[in-house]
Amino acid sequence: xxxxxxxxxxxxxxxxxxxxxxxxxxxxxxxxxxxxxxxxxxxxxxxxxxxxxxxxxxxxxxxxxxxxxxxxxxxxxxxxxxxxxxxxxxxxxxxxxxxxxxxxxxxxxxxxxxxxxxxxxxxxxxxxxxxxxxxxxxxxxxxxxxxxxxxxxxxxxxxxxxxxxxxxxxxxxxxxxxxxxxxxxxxxxxxxxxxxxxxxxxxxxxxxxxxxxxxxxxxxxxxxxxxxxxxxxxxxxxxxxxxxxxxxxxxxxxxxxxxxxxxxxxxxxxxxxxxxxxxxxxxxxxxxxxxxxxxxxxxxxxxxxxxxxxxxxxxxx
Amino acid sequence: xxxxxxxxxxxxxxxxxxxxxxxxxxxxxxxxxxxxxxxxxxxxxxxxxxxxxxxxxxxxxxxxxxxxxxxxxxxxxxxxxxxxxxxxxxxxxxxxxxxxxxxxxxxxxxxxxxxxxxxxxxxxxxxxxxxxxxxxxxxxxxxxxxxxxxxxxxxxxxxxxxxxxxxxxxxxxxxxxxxxxxxxxxxxxxxxxxxxxxxxxxxxxxxxxxxxxxxxxxxxxxxxxxxxxxxxxxxxxxxxxxxxxxxxxxxxxxxxxxxxxxxxxxxxxxxxxxxxxxxxxxxxxxxxxxxxxxxxxxxxxxxxxxxxxxxxxxxxxxxxxxxxxxxxxxxxxxxxxxxxxxxxxxxxxxxxxxxxxxxxxxxxxxxxxxxxxxxxxxxxxxxxxxxxxxxxxxxxxxxxxxxxxxxxxxxxxxxxxxxxxxxxxxxxxxxxxxxxxxxxxxxxxxxxxxxxxxxxxxxxxxxxxxxxxxxxxxxxxxxxxxxxxxxxxxxxxxxxxxxxxxxxxxxxxxxxxxxxxxxxxxxxxxxxxxxxxxxxxxxxxxxxxxxxxxxxxxxxxxxxxxxxxxxxxxxxxxxxxxxxxxxxxxxxxxxxxxxxxxxxxxxxxxxxxxxxxxxxxxxxxxxxxxxxxxxxxxxxxxxxxxxxxxxxxxxxxxxxxxxxxxxxxxxxxx
Numbered sequence: 001x002x003x004x005x006x007x008x009x010x011x012x013x014x015x016x017x018x019x020x021x022x023x024x025x026x027x028x029x030x031x032x033x034x035x036x037x038x039x040x041x042x043x044x045x046x047x048x049x050x051x052x053x054x055x056x057x058x059x060x061x062x063x064x065x066x067x068x069x070x071x072x073x074x075x076x077x078x079x080x081x082x083x084x085x086x087x088x089x090x091x092x093x094x095x096x097x098x099x100x101x102x103x104x105x106x107x108x109x110x111x112x113x114x115x116x117x118x119x120x121x122x123x124x125x126x127x128x129x130x131x132x133x134x135x136x137x138x139x140x141x142x143x144x145x146x147x148x149x150x151x152x153x154x155x156x157x158x159x160x161x162x163x164x165x166x167x168x169x170x171x172x173x174x175x176x177x178x179x180x181x182x183x184x185x186x187x188x189x190x191x192x193x194x195x196x197x198x199x200x201x202x203x204x205x206x207x208x209x210x211x212x213x214x215x216x217x218x219x220x221x222x223x224x225x226x227x228x229x230x231x232x233x234x235x236x237x238x239x240x241x242x243x244x245x246x247x248x249x250x251x252x253x254x255x256x257x258x259x260x261x262x263x264x265x266x267x268x269x270x271x272x273x274x275x276x277x278x279x280x281x282x283x284x285x286x287x288x289x290x291x292x293x294x295x296x297x298x299x300x301x302x303x304x305x306x307x308x309x310x311x312x313x314x315x316x317x
Numbered sequence: 318x319x320x321x322x323x324x325x326x327x328x329x330x331x332x333x334x335x336x337x338x339x340x341x342x343x344x345x346x347x348x349x350x351x352x353x354x355x356x357x358x359x360x361x362x363x364x365x366x367x368x369x370x371x372x373x374x375x376x377x378x379x380x381x382x383x384x385x386x387x388x389x390x391x392x393x394x395x396x397x398x399x400x401x402x403x404x405x406x407x408x409x410x411x412x413x414x415x416x417x418x419x420x421x422x423x424x425x426x427x428x429x430x431x432x433x434x435x436x437x438x439x440x441x442x443x444x445x446x447x448x449x450x451x452x453x454x455x456x457x458x459x460x461x462x463x464x465x466x467x468x469x470x471x472x473x474x475x476x477x478x479x480x481x482x483x484x485x486x487x488x489x490x491x492x493x494x495x496x497x498x499x500x501x502x503x504x505x506x507x508x509x510x511x512x513x514x515x516x517x518x519x520x521x522x523x524x525x526x527x528x529x530x531x532x533x534x535x536x537x538x539x540x541x542x543x544x545x546x547x548x549x550x551x552x553x554x555x556x557x558x559x560x561x562x563x564x565x566x567x568x569x570x571x572x573x574x575x576x577x578x579x580x581x582x583x584x585x586x587x588x589x590x591x592x593x594x595x596x597x598x599x600x601x602x603x604x605x606x607x608x609x610x611x612x613x614x615x616x617x618x619x620x621x622x623x624x625x626x627x628x629x630x631x632x633x634x635x636x637x638x639x640x641x642x643x644x645x646x647x648x649x650x651x652x653x654x655x656x657x658x659x660x661x662x663x664x665x666x667x668x669x670x671x672x673x674x675x676x677x678x679x680x681x682x683x684x685x686x687x688x689x690x691x692x693x694x695x696x697x698x699x700x701x702x703x704x705x706x707x708x709x710x711x712x713x714x715x716x717x718x719x720x721x722x723x724x725x726x727x728x729x730x731x732x733x734x735x736x737x738x739x740x741x742x743x744x745x746x747x748x749x750x751x752x753x754x755x756x757x758x759x760x761x762x763x764x765x766x767x768x769x770x771x772x773x774x775x776x777x778x779x780x781x782x783x784x785x786x787x788x789x790x791x792x793x794x795x796x797x798x799x800x801x802x803x804x805x806x807x808x809x810x811x812x813x814x815x816x817x818x819x820x821x822x823x824x825x826x827x828x829x830x831x832x833x834x835x836x837x838x839x840x841x842x843x844x845x846x847x848x849x850x851x852x853x854x855x856x857x858x859x860x861x862x863x864x865x866x867x868x869x870x871x872x873x874x875x876x877x878x879x880x881x882x883x884x885x886x887x888x889x890x891x892x893x894x895x896x897x898x899x900x901x902x903x904x905x906x907x908x909x910x911x912x913x914x915x916x917x918x919x920x921x922x923x924x925x926x927x928x929x930x931x932x933x934x935x936x937x938x939x940x941x942x943x944x945x946x947x948x949x950x951x952x953x954x955x956x957x958x959x960x961x962x963x964x965x966x967x968x969x970x971x972x973x974x975x976x977x978x979x980x981x982x983x984x985x986x987x
Binding site for chain 2: 054055056057058059060061062063065066067069073074076077078080081095097098099100102103106107109110112113116117119120121122123124125126127128129131132133135136138139140141142143146147150153154157158159160163216217220221224225290291294301305308309311312313315
């Protein structure tokens, strides 16, 4: 019985991230539009888009390979598994020890690996430019993420996110290194989710685009699955920041459904706050030239590195 | 497997090598030789693995009346030898299976067949040698056999140059090892490993031995700055030999280093670990950056070998730092991570070279700028290569990720080190490893994307066909091993544990007792990874997603021409090329590492000739170390050259002067 409940909680987490991800995207778009004094599409618009795309036939280029048709699922699943391993409403779920923060970063790396590959599958120049730039960003964003993981792991004494969240809850304190890690994480999250100032999620046909260039050839259900993966990735980074830097409301391991309900409500508030902050940030800043981005990501890497270095020097910083 | 049996197998390989000369003319000679070689390697592999699991702590010794009459040849089999026997023979079995099919392409099999079993025998001998003499003779045997294989296609000038650079560097390495063993033996002249290990020696002498071992074994393994021969020689050999050189021979070098530093030389000193970590992390970053911009498919893989050897040496350096501070459990963690990476790298690098060989056999091309679209014409081998590319990019749930992850865990326990210098250095090493891993992923996205995806860029790539079933069998066998090591790494870690226990004095906690094959190197609450569950999650979620979408959404597919923003162009030259893919990476890191320079030749307005963009990249190590060195050697040789043209009087006085100088030396020495 207890096992069934544990499995149900884990299943609930998987469904929760899947159900909320397009909503977060819709919310962000709505707030952005309001900030620009536009009415904006309704929050449920991403759900409608997905439903529409799923029902349409997929148009596939004549010379596309089997990888072109299977990679969207790999991208989606790797992101989904990564997103459902991050504590959202409760810590210590039954499969939470499957992968730690480093493994979650690597799972996102798997998703990116396939995304960059399919950009090159049809053999168009747009796909190649997107893949090439994505690969370049990743060479800096991934080590930055690892360094941020190191900072967090050294403070909490664990790379397991459940343990990290519990540690953060029980040792509430302001640390220089944590601040650096938060800054780094924000930069990495912006780059990884193709947000302004790194990439513009609202454009097609722009020479500086990255993410959209890779998926230009996709349509129908394949596009839906990739869009879903992108939404999940945004949700993942918001949940990650919430789990590490604002773990309040997370149900402790072994807690009952009541705590879980509290956890879900708290999580919804965190997503709301994350969406608002992202929208405000995006409307207040301009997009960067593509070769300025490595400097930004290099800064994230240095921030993470500095955080680790401070912790190696003194455990209390 | 008793030691004597292992030596019989090695003798069998040598006999096979002689028999291969006799079988030169036979039509199926290559299939017979490779099958026999593979069978013997499999017997060695099975025996070593069984011994490693059943009798991990047993050490067998044997002296044979070979070699120098008053010494004999000593051999031994302990946990470390067994582990490396597994690595070598796993690579050999794969290479033989592959070569049964691939060897048929060979124009002159007589240049390869005799040397191939000899090469395998040499590698096996190195890891079972128990005295300096046997070790060095086997080492040289291995070097020379592989050198002959590098020169198998000697009619190409590039290969002759590779062979020359290789033999020079191999001689340098062997000299360094010879001197190292000379210093190890000490005044009493005991050259067997047991005596060497029991002899105490001053700290400076031990340090000197380690530096020499680093030059000797490091040059064979491809550690920067001694790596220059590797990207020349490994690609020059036939592909199954390249696989064996990159997958197994570099590991023999790692064995030599581990044997000398962790076993023979005595207590570990701290500064060794600093040198090791700097060299290792430097090699990792340097190697992978060159891999990320390289155009030659096999050379790209060779550069990536340098990266992985760097990762292994970084792990060994961390283990040494922990061991010097008597933090044995952490040393065991770093050491096990390094050994697991040795095994992992030997697997996926073999597979990658097999795939490169298949491409080479199908198209005759190694330049990736001329390939493309091979996924349509070589669907099976491209699938295997995709798996290998994922594994080497350290992506879960494959095996490369596990060793990378363990290494990161080892870096994370390094605040336990008391020294300030190490405290400041280990995070930098960790960052370098993370950078190398990320660049590795970019390099292999580029490799796979340019070679297998897109549209064919040359007529040869259009006409490519799938490779033979033997090669495919070898590739899928190795791919299966990569996946199983990725989902059940705990079983291998348990098999490695006795090796760590013998050399470090501590072992990782037993992994097979963990639920669901989880790996938890320190404690589960601290860090754990479960490849099996990640794999299961991915598999189940993928199937569910596909089923749900196909059932409730649409499953219709319509083929149409590519969209490309409304401007599709049929010319394959409009695709992104390998060089353009690497351009952002070259621009971000280029000035520091490659001293890359772009020259644009833009015609004046009205001039109708084509514009040209040329990119120059140079390996700074060549220009900073090797060119001055070869220049100096040339100058000295030229000035000594004058001695060839002396008169008879001149020669006689030279002989006299030499005699006087020698006598004086002897007189002052006494």
